[in-house]
Amino acid sequence: MSEFVRIDRDVLTRYEGNPILTAADFPCRMRAVYNSSAIKCRHPGAEGRYVMLCRSNQINHKTLLWGADSADGLKWKLRPRPFQMPDTDWWHRYASTVYYDPRITWIDGEYLVLLACQNTAFTRVALFRSPDLEQLEFVNYINAPDNRNMVIFPEKAPDGRYMRLERPNIAAAGGKGNIWLSFSPDLIHWGDSYESLQTDQVWNYGLAGLGPSTVPYRTDEGWLIIFHAIMNNCTTREYSTGAALLDLDEPWKVRHVTRYPILYPEADYEINGLVEHVCFPCSKIIEDDGTVKLYYGGADTVQCVALGTLDDILYACRNW
Numbered sequence: 001m002s003e004f005v006r007i008d009r010d011v012l013t014r015y016e017g018n019p020i021l022t023a024a025d026f027p028c029r030m031r032a033v034y035n036s037s038a039i040k041c042r043h044p045g046a047e048g049r050y051v052m053l054c055r056s057n058q059i060n061h062k063t064l065l066w067g068a069d070s071a072d073g074l075k076w077k078l079r080p081r082p083f084q085m086p087d088t089d090w091w092h093r094y095a096s097t098v099y100y101d102p103r104i105t106w107i108d109g110e111y112l113v114l115l116a117c118q119n120t121a122f123t124r125v126a127l128f129r130s131p132d133l134e135q136l137e138f139v140n141y142i143n144a145p146d147n148r149n150m151v152i153f154p155e156k157a158p159d160g161r162y163m164r165l166e167r168p169n170i171a172a173a174g175g176k177g178n179i180w181l182s183f184s185p186d187l188i189h190w191g192d193s194y195e196s197l198q199t200d201q202v203w204n205y206g207l208a209g210l211g212p213s214t215v216p217y218r219t220d221e222g223w224l225i226i227f228h229a230i231m232n233n234c235t236t237r238e239y240s241t242g243a244a245l246l247d248l249d250e251p252w253k254v255r256h257v258t259r260y261p262i263l264y265p266e267a268d269y270e271i272n273g274l275v276e277h278v279c280f281p282c283s284k285i286i287e288d289d290g291t292v293k294l295y296y297g298g299a300d301t302v303q304c305v306a307l308g309t310l311d312d313i314l315y316a317c318r319n320w
C-alpha cells in the first residue's frame with residue numbers, strides 16, 4: 001500500500017450545533033458531560049426515539065449516569081434526575097470512585113449497558129440490562145481486573161455465544177494496549193479470547209493504546225468497528241478515532257484498518273477542556289439511509305456528535 005493517500009475531504013463533519021450537551025444544560029450544577037452513548041430505540045412503542053446515557057461529572061468529579069431523550073439524535077433534553085445506581089456493598093466495592101463510558105447494545109429484545117467502574121485500585125466492567133432505558137438492572141461485574149472499553153456485538157456468533165471487544169490494560173504497555181475479542185455463553189463467563197487490532201497496525205496515531213469505541217455494525221464486507229487511538233507526544237496525549245473492518249467468520253481478524261484517523265482533536269472544544277486533545281467516541285447510530293452519527297466526548301468536558309456516511313467510512317477503511 002502506498003505511503004501517501006491523497007485525502008481531499010473529511011470522512012466525518014462536526015455537527016454545526018456542537019457541543020450538543022454541556023454542563024450548563026443540567027438542572028443542577030455540574031462540571032462536564034462527555035463520552036456518552038446514544039441509541040435509536042428498538043423497544044415496542046419507542047421506535048424512532050433516541051436515548052442517550054450520559055457520563056456526567058458533578059463538581060467534585062464524582063460521576064453520575066444521566067439519561068437524555070431526543071426526537072432526532074441531535075437536540076437532546078436531559079431528564080430531571082440521574083439514574084438510580086445500585087446501593088449494595090458489591091456495587092460500591094468496585095465502583096467506589098467513578099463509573100463511566102457507557103456502551104449500549106440492543107440484542108434479544110433488550111438493552112445491555114456496560115459501564116467501566118473504578119475503585120481506588122483498578123477497573124472492572126459492570127453489566128446492566130434494561131427493557132426500555134428508563135431503569136437499569138445491575139447484573140454483575142463481567143471481568144477480572146484490569147480491562148475496559150467493552151462493547152457487546154449486536155448479534156451472537158453462529159454457535160450461539162455472545163461476542164465482545166475489549167481492551168485489557170497491559171501494564172507493560174503503559175496500562176493500555178491492543179483490542180481483544182472474547183466469547184460467552186451467558187454474558188457472565190467470558191473467554192476463548194483472541195487478540196484483534198494491535199497498536200502496531202496504527203502506530204502513527206495509536207501506538208500508546210487502543211480501545212473499542214462503539215458497538216460493531218455488520219456490513220457485507222465485515223464488522224465495522226470504530227476505535228479510539230492514543231498517541232503520546234511531548235506535550236499531549238492525543239485521543240483520535242479510527243475505523244476497521246473485522247472478518248465476519250473470524251471476527252478478531254482485521255481485514256482493513258484506516259492508517260489515518262477519521263477524527264482527531266481540531267476544534268477548540270476538543271483541544272481545550274479538563275483533559276486536552278481528546279475525541280472519545282462511545283456510540284454511533286447508522287440510519288436506514290446510511291447516514292452516521294458518531295457521538296464523542298470533547299476534551300473530557302462536552303458531548304459532541306460528528307456526521308458522515310457509512311459509504312465514506314467503508315471507503316476510508318479500504319483506502320486510507
Ligand code: BMA
Nearest residue numbers: 035100101239275278280300
Ligand atoms: C481514558 C478514559 C476516557 C477518557 C480518556 C481521556 O483512559 O478514561 O474516559 O476520556 O482517558 O482522559
